[in-house]
Each structure stands twice: as structure tokens, then as C-alpha cells.
Amino acid sequence: MSTHSLRKLCLAASLVLAAGPVVAASPAGLDAQVDRLTDALVVLMPFGRLLDEAAGRDPAWPAQGLDVQVSAPELACLRDELSSPGYRRFTHARVSRYADTRAARLEDDIELLESGAAELFGKLVLAGAEAESNGTEADPDAVLAGATKDQIRSFEVFFGEVQYRELRELAGVGDRLNQESSMEANEKAGEEMGTAMAVTLMKTAMETCGVDLPGGKD
Secondary structure, eight states, X not given: OOHHHHHHHHHHHHTOOOOOOOOOOOHHHHHHHHHHHHHHHHHHSOHHHHHHHHHHHOTXXXXXXXXXXXXXXXXXXXXXXXXXXXXXXXXXXXXXXXXXHHGGGHHHHHHHIIIIXXXXXXXXXXXXXXXXXXXXXXXXXXXXXXXXXXXXXXHHHHHHOGGGHHHHHHHTOTTSSOTTSOHHHHHHHHHHHHHHHHHHHHHHHHHHTTOOOTTOOO
């Protein structure tokens, strides 16, 4: 992957917010793998931190943005679901379902993310969120300047290798970001990816807390 192509992917990430055979783990080992993959994905997509920051800025968040009445218990529930612990529970449930059909590949997925892809992508997302908050432009080069060769290689493999397509889908990235697309297309894809994840998190929280979705009742 060229430096220009890598930068395109990194810029898009900032706006989001060759393994051998693997033996399936025992049930106990599988639980540990699910936990590790969950932790890696929480680093890769650091929505929990962003949710905590949003909640810290406004005690009425997220009810102030909803077109529905929310009681005090419902608000407390929403804030719990839309938090770092709540986001980890959400991610853990997704990883558990993923593991049902990917048990033999989990260790390879985990090693790839833990070798740098998760940390580098997460830093890019946070840098983009900070730039948005400050009203400035995201600067992926500043993040890349501090990245190790292992992190960059892991990042490239995560985005470029066909065998990790399902892992990218699990992470919420899919194949929206790629080196063949233009800078503008990747920027738009990164923004859409973050918006889609935020909407999914909000809908899931509202369903869990029994808050009616706008237009959900006649």
C-alpha cells in the first residue's frame, strides 16, 4: 500500500468517528477469546469514550435530543447503555454471535487487532473527534508520525486482506474504506460509518430501556 493510499484510509478513519490453521478453542478458552476480541474492538472503535464525554457535558443527555418523553428511570437506563460499560456490553454481544461461526479464526483475528490495527485506528477516530470538537481539520499525519511499523502493517492487513472481511464487518468498517477510492469518497464513507454506528447504538439503547422510538406508536 502506497503512502498516499495509507493516508487516504487514515483520513477516513479519523472521520468516524498469512495465518496457518487455527484449532477451535475449548468453551472456557472461547470465552476468553470473546473477551479479548471485544476489548480490541472497543479500542478500535472508541465510542465508549466519546459517549462518556457527551454524557459528562450534559446531565440531560441523550434525552434532550429525542422527540419523545423520557422518565428519570429511562434516562438513567439510557445513560448506562450509552456509556463505556454499555458500549462494551453491546460489542460483547456482537462478538459472541460472531464467534458462533468463526471460533477457529478468532485467535488470528485477535492477534491482528492486538498487533496494532486496533490501537492505530482508534487513535485516528479520537483525533478526528477532537478536531471536530475544536472546529479544525483532522490531521492523520500527526497520528501516523507516532505509529510503529508493526502498527502500520497490522492496519494495512486489516483493511487489505480478503480473509478479514467478516472482521471488518464486525468492527463496523466493512469495505467502505479502501485504497482504490478517492480521498473525498473515503472521507464521506468515514463520516457515514460513524453516523450509522451512532444510530445503531441509540436504537439499541432505546429498545433495551423501553423508550418508544419516535413514530413507534400510532
